[in-house]
Amino acid sequence: MTSRADKKPSTAKRMIWVILGTLALIAVIVGAKVLLVVRMIHSMPKPGPVTVSTVKAAEQDWQPSLNAVGSLRAANGADLATEVAGLVTDVHLKSGQDVKKGQLLVQLRDGDEVAQLQQLQANAQLAKLTLERARKQLAAQAISQADFDTAQADYKARLAAVAQQQVVIAKKQLHAPFDGRAGIITISPGDYLAAGTQVVTVQQLDPLFVDFNVPQGELARLKVGQAVRLHLDAWPDRTFSGRLSAINPKVDTSTRNVQVEATVPNHDKTLTPGMFAKLTVDVGQQRRQLTLPQAAIVYNPYGDTVYVVQPAKGKDEQGKPNAPTVKQAFVTTGDTRGDQVAILKGISAGTEVVTSGQMKLKNDATITVDNSVQPADSAQPTPQEQ
Missing domain, CATH: 2.40.30.170 (Efflux pump adaptor protein, beta barrel domain)
Structure with a gap:
């Protein structure tokens, strides 16, 4: 005779049935959610075409640069300075003035030096007369050759003293070393200048x-x-x-x-x-080169690309012509020139590419072309004030 305990299902079987029921319930809930999401996706409006600007690649005369x-x-430039110290007596220069080579610019006081020069010149003149007299006496054998040589040496020494003093006086004058334009000069008559003081630039x-x-x-x-x-x-x-x-x-x-x-x-x-x-x-010879605005290039670590416009094909459900689409194409770029870049490989002349709005695009995306505003495409752009 079977007991009641033998008729009761085991605990393991009960657990299996509970698990199976729970899994079935989860499957029903997940299925319902997936069905709801699919319906929501189908009910969402499709994204409209992206508005972009485009340009056709064209060949232009290209000068490699x-x-x-x-x-x-x-070509010549110098900051003029005084070689000796002295008091400024005259300034023959205005700021920004064009000057000629050798033109006197600044005069320092040189009265004492000029007086000493005159004395040395007088001594040289006397030495010259003495030498002429000695030459006549030597010809008449009234003096020895040694006396004549002494007179000649004295005359030469006097001339050297005169030349040395003329150099001293010349250092009291500042002259333009070449043709040019003077800078701003700030000294005035009466100023004392130390040796090496910069006076003006030319x-x-x-x-x-x-x-x-x-x-x-x-x-x-x-x-x-x-x-x-x-x-x-x-x-x-x-x-x-x-x-x-x-x-x-x-x-x-x-x-x-x-x-x-x-x-x-x-x-x-x-x-x-x-x-x-x-x-x-x-540099090099001018040649024909396929160009695009630099704004058309999408620069990436794995390669530079452009978005090529694909003509519209077919019609939509309402019978209207479909919008054009884009395809991404790799290009090899060359030199740049202003706002332009040379295209060496990847597209051909006449290819229409996107020049703005690339950030919103992907392959096969639909577009609307609006070329009312175009990015810069000048070979020699001019900076503009903002």
Whole structure:
């Protein structure tokens, strides 16, 4: 006879049934949630086309160039100073005045030195008369050769004393060493100047030199006589032209750069030594090159890309033409020129690419083209005040 205990299900079986029931309940809940999410996704409106600007890649005349920055330097420039101490008696100069080589600029008091010079000149004149008399006496054998030699030596010594005193007087005058423009002068008659006191600067402004450095790897592209263009912040609307005039024969071992010098005409005295300049040196021959605005390039560590516009195909459910789409394409870029970049490989002339709005795009994204505003695409951009 079977007991009641034998008819009751075991504890293990009860646990299995509880677990199975719980799993079934979870499956029902998850299924319901997934169905709800799918319905919500289908009910969401599809994203509209992204508004972008585009441009067609085109070939342009391209002059290979090398960009650098440099400083202007006067062909001749000097900070003039007095060689001896003295009291200023005359200032023959105004600040900013153009001066000629040899022009007297500043006069120190030299009355004592001039008086002493006159005395030495009188002694030299007397020595000259004595020498002439001795020459006649020697011819008449009235004096010995030794006496004549003494008179001749005395005359030469007197002349040397005169020349020495003239040098002393010359040091009391400050002259322009070359043609140029004087700076600001602050001394006045009556000022006492110590030896070595800087009085004024004189700078030769035409032509000017511009010094800049280029990496040693660019040396093969540089030659004396190449055209150089300068752009300065002070004159954003002007371009100054010059010629490459010298290349330093030594490379700086600390930077591996080489110093280069260009000569720039400055007939109107617009440029000033010490100014900062941006330079473009024309290197190589002009050629045709496929270009794009730099804004069209998406720079990535794994490669530079552009978004190429794909023409619209077919119609949507309402019968309207579909919007155009984009495809990402890898490109190989070359030199840059202003706002432009050369495209060496990846696309061909006439390809329409996106120039703005790339951050919102991905492959096969739909777009709306609005070219009312275009990014900068100038070969020689001009800085604009903000």
